[in-house]
Amino acid sequence: MLSKICTYLLGILLGIIFIFGLSIPLKENSDWKLSELNGYIAIYDPSGFLFELTNISLSSLPKKEQEALLLGLTVNDHIELEQILEGLTQ
Structure with missing residues (x-):
């Protein structure tokens, strides 16, 4: 009987943790940064590390986008x- 109660409570606890986890936005889906690096557009991940250096030249963009x-x-x-x-490459 005690093991059934413990199993039931554990299930409820895991359910609450799962629902709470889904309600928090994932860090990898927010706060990415676009910036200039060596004359090209660089993409930095949320932790600040270089994720990708694109082949889009900064000098090929309008002045407003460059700034x-x-x-x-x-x-x-x-x-x-x-x-x-996509907008920058058109």
Whole structure:
């Protein structure tokens, strides 16, 4: 009887932890940064490490985008990151 109660309580606890875990946004899906590195657009992951150096030359972009990238552009998620990169390559 005691083992059934412990199993039941453990199941409830795991369920609560799972639901709580789903409610927290994942760090890898937020706060990516676009910036300039050696004349090209660089993508930095949320921890600040270089994730990718693109082949998009900063000098090929309009002045407004160049200035924004020199200051650093924070991106909220992967979808926004893809949209920005697509916009810069058109």
